Amino acid sequence: MQEKPIQPSTEPLINYFNSLIPLNNEESQLVRELFKSRLYRKKQYVLQENDICNQFNFVVRGCLRMYKVDEKGNTHIIQFASENWWMVDIGSFHQKKSSDLSIDALEDTMVLQISYENLIKLYTSAPKFDRIFRVLIENSFVTLQNRLLQNISSTAEERYLSFMETYSHLSNRLPQTQIASFLGITPEFLSKLKSKIIKTKS
Known part of the structure; x- marks a missing residue:
């Protein structure tokens, strides 16, 4: 069973955004309103295979992993995310389709989450976030592309x-x-x- 949402400070995320592009007071307030916090205990699922990824996760503390278990029961880890990193199955999140991946907590992990609907609201309310998340997704794509290249060469x-x-x-x-x-x-x-x-x- 998932933990009920609790509300610690969103300041780590606001500081993170400020390190990329400084936010004004209104933009910082949007972050406080639209991101919700959740604590996942060690070994607890953030996303289970065949579910839809409904949240874009920013790790405040702890560590998450994204992985796939194959037909032989072997676990293939795609990504780790610790403090100030993001974790999402981007295809499932944007296309609202069942995920082939799982995400769980390797430690007790506090995250700040935003739903797809609230992310769109964030983009339309403050276009600066559209640019920020575009850069985040581009960087993630480059990282995964480099990882794929490493695996084959x-x-x-x-x-x-x-x-x-x-x-x-x-x-x-x-x-x-x-x-x-x-x-x-x-x-x-x-x-x-x-x-x-x-x-x-x-």
């Missing part, structure tokens, strides 16, 4: 080093099984890979 070691560059702040917060799943290797191989890199640097 990079070695496991190169993928691990890229992971450490992108998610260095999570390396000590995530179990090795989660990191290995993201990289598409076994935890045992990841352990050997890390040992090899340490020996190379020593």
Whole structure:
């Protein structure tokens, strides 16, 4: 069962937007009105496969993962999102179709969420947000495109080093099984890979 919405400060999100494009008082108030907070406990679903993704999520604290479980029961992690990152199944969210993906919390995680209807309201009330979210989606597309390219052309070691560059702040917060799943290797191989890199640097 999902937690009932609670209302902590939206200031982390307002500060995030201000770091991109400064907001005026009216725009900041729109953020306070249209974004709703929710706490997800560790292992709790934000989105389950076959459901529609109804919320665009900004992580205030904690960590989410987006993943797919294949027919053999193997978990393929597509993305992690921790503090000041976004998480959404963009296709399901915009097209209102069932998702092939799941999102859950790897830690107790506080998010600020906006529905599709309120996002459109945000765009029409303050066009500045249309530009902000366009940049967010473009950056996400580039990241996923680079990740796809890595998966088909990079070695496991190169993928691990890229992971450490992108998610260095999570390396000590995530179990090795989660990191290995993201990289598409076994935890045992990841352990050997890390040992090899340490020996190379020593």
